[in-house]
Amino acid sequence: xxxxxxxxxxxxxxxxxxADHLPAPGETILGGNFFMNAGGKGANQAVAxxxxxxxxxxxxxxGNDIFGRQSAQxxxxxxxxxxxxxxxxxxxxxxxxxxxxxxxxxxIAVALGANASLSRTDLEKAKEVIRTASIILMQLEIPIDSxxxxxxxxxxxxxxxxxxxxxxxxxxxxxxxxxxxITPNRKEAEMLSGxxxxxxxxxxxxxxxxxxxxxxxxxxxxxxxxxxxxENDVFTIVPATKVDAMDSTAAGDVFNGALAVSLAEGKxxxxxxxxxxxxxxISVTRMxxxxxxxxxxxxxxxxxxxx
Numbered sequence: 001x002x003x004x005x006x007x008x009x010x011x012x013x014x015x016x017x018x019a020d021h022l023p024a025p026g027e028t029i030l031g032g033n034f035f036m037n038a039g040g041k042g043a044n045q046a047v048a049x050x051x052x053x054x055x056x057x058x059x060x061x062x063g064n065d066i067f068g069r070q071s072a073q074x075x076x077x078x079x080x081x082x083x084x085x086x087x088x089x090x091x092x093x094x095x096x097x098x099x100x101x102x103x104x105x106x107x108i109a110v111a112l113g114a115n116a117s118l119s120r121t122d123l124e125k126a127k128e129v130i131r132t133a134s135i136i137l138m139q140l141e142i143p144i145d146s147x148x149x150x151x152x153x154x155x156x157x158x159x160x161x162x163x164x165x166x167x168x169x170x171x172x173x174x175x176x177x178x179x180x181x182i183t184p185n186r187k188e189a190e191m192l193s194g195x196x197x198x199x200x201x202x203x204x205x206x207x208x209x210x211x212x213x214x215x216x217x218x219x220x221x222x223x224x225x226x227x228x229x230x231e232n233d234v235f236t237i238v239p240a241t242k243v244d245a246m247d248s249t250a251a252g253d254v255f256n257g258a259l260a261v262s263l264a265e266g267k268x269x270x271x272x273x274x275x276x277x278x279x280x281x282i283s284v285t286r287m288x289x290x291x292x293x294x295x296x297x298x299x300x301x302x303x304x305x306x307x
Contacts, residue, residue, distance in 0.1 A: 005260050005264050006137070008060070009045065009058075009059075010115040012043070013038060013067045013096070014040075015034070016037060017035075018032055038074050042058065044250045044254070044257070054260065057081040059084040062086075062093045068087060072085055086125075088113075088114035092113045094141075104248045131153060131156075133154065133159050135263055136154045136162070137256060138164070140166060144175075154178070161180050161181070162181045163179045165192065166184075176215050179214075180216050181219060181259075182218055183252075184210070184218075186222055190206065192206070194209065204235045217229070218230040221280075224242075229269055239277070242281075246286060249287075250292055251280045251292075255279065258272075258275055259276040262275040282299065
């Protein structure tokens with residue numbers, strides 16, 4: 001029997017400075033505001049999915065340090081199953097340094113720490129929960145060998161896999177063939193397809209090129225332009241909700257968490273992408289990564305206002 005949304009990925013502590021503009025190389029900016037939040041693409045997606053009503057198991061690795069212990073407590077508080085968050089005694093927990101400008105744009109540097117040691121051996125301990133998941137959601141802030149292994153286990157059991165290919169790296173043909181849905185942003189779609197995405201027509205061309213690599217469904221997220229979906233040879237544009245952006249950090253993670261929840265509830269790809277666009281739009285009106293993820297009733301409220 002299918003159990004839960006299983007998120008496999010990274011957990012970081014985000015150290016954020018909100019400044020007037022992003023610093024140029026060699027530039028020091030004074031007068032910013034500092035925040036410290038729980039982050040990491042995997043953790044962000046797990047929290048987003050849980051807040052939106054999903055039953056979530058999170059598979060990750062943290063350091064045996066204060067950041068790792070604080071993260072585990074936060075996940076427990078969010079109602080996430082933390083049985084498969086492994087502790088690494090040799091490496092510290094992951095950390096991200098983030099600068100956010102007045103328009104909500106950001107730049108991020110990540111020290112992976114223990115995330116880089118989440119291994120195939122660790123995942124073997126969680127093999128049964130992977131095989132019985134309703135959906136697997138992964139990103140690329142953990143070793144690609146671990147992503148490949150989890151995808152092969154899930155695919156062999158017929159479990160639907162969503163891959164958010166961020167931060168981008170080369171993906172094997174085997175991995176692409178195992179993935180059910182891939183969710184690149186504009187830049188990741190360009191790197192996957194070799195096609196520069198400037199408008200909807202070029203986004204469609206990029207989606208078709210990615211489709212030829214073996215992925216069943218392609219969803220390209222385009223920020224304020226929404227998202228585009230290629231499914232069953234049909235290309236669909238899903239518009240974004242217009243909001244005043246404060247911080248775009250983790251908007252893509254909220255999108256992916258929301259997508260997983262909606263699909264696990266049996267909604268269609270287009271319905272789920274629409275739900276995810278609304279969830280992401282709410283998140284950019286708030287500061288922080290996990291702290292910006294909305295509750296389900298907030299997303300449903302914005303959807304009802306649009307209908």
